[in-house]
Amino acid sequence: xxxxxxxxxxxxxxxxxxxxxxxxxxxxxxxxxxxxxxxxxxxxxxxxxxxxxxxxxxxxxxxxxxxxxxxxxxxxxxxxxxxxxxxxxxxxxxxxxxxxxxxxxxxxxxxxxxxxxxxxxxxxxxxxxxxxxxxxxxxxxxxxxxxxxxxxxxxxxxxxxxxxxxxxxxxxxxxxxxxxxxxxxxxxxxxxxxxxxxxxxxxxxxxxxxxxxxxxxxxxxxxxxxxxxxxxxxxxxxxxxxxxxxxxxxxxxxxxxxxxxxxxxxxxxxxxxxxxxxxxxxxxxxxxxxxxxxxxxxxxxxxxxxxxxxxxxxxxxxxxxxx
Numbered sequence: 331x332x333x334x335x336x337x338x339x340x341x342x343x344x345x346x347x348x349x350x351x352x353x354x355x356x357x358x359x360x361x362x363x364x365x366x367x368x369x370x371x372x373x374x375x376x377x378x379x380x381x382x383x384x385x386x387x388x389x390x391x392x393x394x395x396x397x398x399x400x401x402x403x404x405x406x407x408x409x410x411x412x413x414x415x416x417x418x419x420x421x422x423x424x425x426x427x428x429x430x431x432x433x434x435x436x437x438x439x440x441x442x443x444x445x446x447x448x449x450x451x452x453x454x455x456x457x458x459x460x461x462x463x464x465x466x467x468x469x470x471x472x473x474x475x476x477x478x479x480x481x482x483x484x485x486x487x488x489x490x491x492x493x494x495x496x497x498x499x500x501x502x503x504x505x506x507x508x509x510x511x512x513x514x515x516x517x518x519x520x521x522x523x524x525x526x527x528x529x530x531x532x533x534x535x536x537x538x539x540x541x542x543x544x545x546x547x548x549x550x551x552x553x554x555x556x557x558x559x560x561x562x563x564x565x566x567x568x569x570x571x572x573x574x575x576x577x578x579x580x581x582x583x584x585x586x587x588x589x590x591x592x593x594x595x596x597x598x599x600x601x602x603x604x605x606x607x608x609x610x611x612x613x614x615x616x617x618x619x620x621x622x623x624x625x626x627x628x629x630x631x632x633x634x635x636x637x638x639x640x641x642x643x644x645x646x647x648x649x650x651x652x653x
Contacts (some may be wrong), residue, residue, distance in 0.1 A: 338633070342626045349622045350615070354395050357611045398615070408612035417616050420601070425583055425620070427497060428590070428597035430509075432582045435517045439524030444571065447532025451540060452559060462529045469526025478519045478592035485515060495594035516593045520586060524578070531574050535567040542566075569636055576632030580624035584617075 379388070389397075401408060407417035450459040486494040493499060493512045502508040539545065540563050548558050587599035594600075598617060605613040 338630055342630070345626060346619070346622055350399065350619060351395070353615060353618045354398065355391070357614060358391050358394070402619075407616040410610050410612060412608070412610065417613050420613060421598070421616055421620075424596055424598045424601045427595065428584070428599065429582055431513065431516055431590070431595055431597055432520065432586070434513055435520035435524060436578065436582060438517065439521045439528055440575070442521075443525050443528030444532045447529045448536055448559070448564065448567075450529070450533045451536035452555075454537065459533070462533070465522075466526040466530050469522045472522070473588075474519055474523060474586065475588045475592050477522065478515065478589055481515045481518060482592070495592075497596055516589050516595055519589050519592075523586075527574065528571075532567070532571050535570040536563060539563045539567045572632050572635045576628040576635075579628030579631065580621050583624045584621045 398408065407421065409416055410420070446458070446462055450456070450462050453459060482494055485492045492514050497509065497512055498504075499508050499512075536559075540559075545558060545563055548562055549555070553562075584598060587603050589595070590597040590600035591603060598620075602614065602617050605617070
């Protein structure tokens with residue numbers, strides 16, 4: 331296990347390095363480049379050169395990259411080009427806000443979808459199974475921004491039951507009850523998207539296991555159905571479910587850009603869109619780095635959970651099956 335962890339960590343460092351290298355190159359190759367953000371057409375050539383020198387943009391791209399990596403290793407994410415504000419001051423509050431929103435939707439979807447999918451696998455094509463299929467089709471097909479606007483129209487504008495947008499009501503910042511009211515609509519939108527996938531995955535995974543020969547053997551021996559489902563089938567069916575949960579883990583930080591924009595939620599998805607439009611490349615680089623780290627962490631957690639739920643998965647051992 332220790333050998334496996336060390337190997338995966340080293341691989342993760344290499345992957346992060348390649349991600350930062352490619353992203354840095356692509357961003358600096360974008361039309362206009364960072365210089366177009368602050369250079370005015372009326373600015374003299376001498377003033378433009380001074381400004382470029384002060385920001386380090388007159389150096390070759392590889393020198394700029396090395397400097398950025400050096401600052402990053404010291405915990406410095408850089409500064410915005412327009413206002414010269416530390417990127418961390420802009421980024422970290424939005425990460426916290428996104429985690430509040432996405433974790434609420436993620437955990438709610440898991441609490442509903444996984445037990446529901448397990449139940450539907452034991453009552454195939456029943457009313458509950460057909461209802462779940464309809465909800466899944468709607469969740470996959472319905473645009474999130476459209477669903478969000480419909481909910482705003484009904485529950486915020488017509489019925490006036492819930493806030494229209496934002497994270498807090500002015501003057502009520504920090505009140506948990508006010509935050510919960512503002513969470514209802516965006517969490518509903520996001521939960522439907524998660525629910526559509528998780529119900530289908532958990533049902534399909536359980537059905538595949540329930541049709542295995544060893545399950546038929548257990549039933550033939552008179553083992554109680556509840557024990558067959560939860561003791562024998564569920565443990566083996568969890569691996570595909572863990573995979574999809576691990577892949578979705580970065581969403582807790584990355585956020586959902588469309589949903590956050592519709593509800594004016596001050597999260598990282600909305601920040602990414604705004605910074606892309608403003609060409610604030612230093613902020614975009616920091617967001618990309620954070621999401622990449624979360625992707626790697628999600629995959630690593632999923633691999634470790636494989637070994638916990640399925641003893642046949644032997645991580646980092648010779649002769650075993652590495653996840």
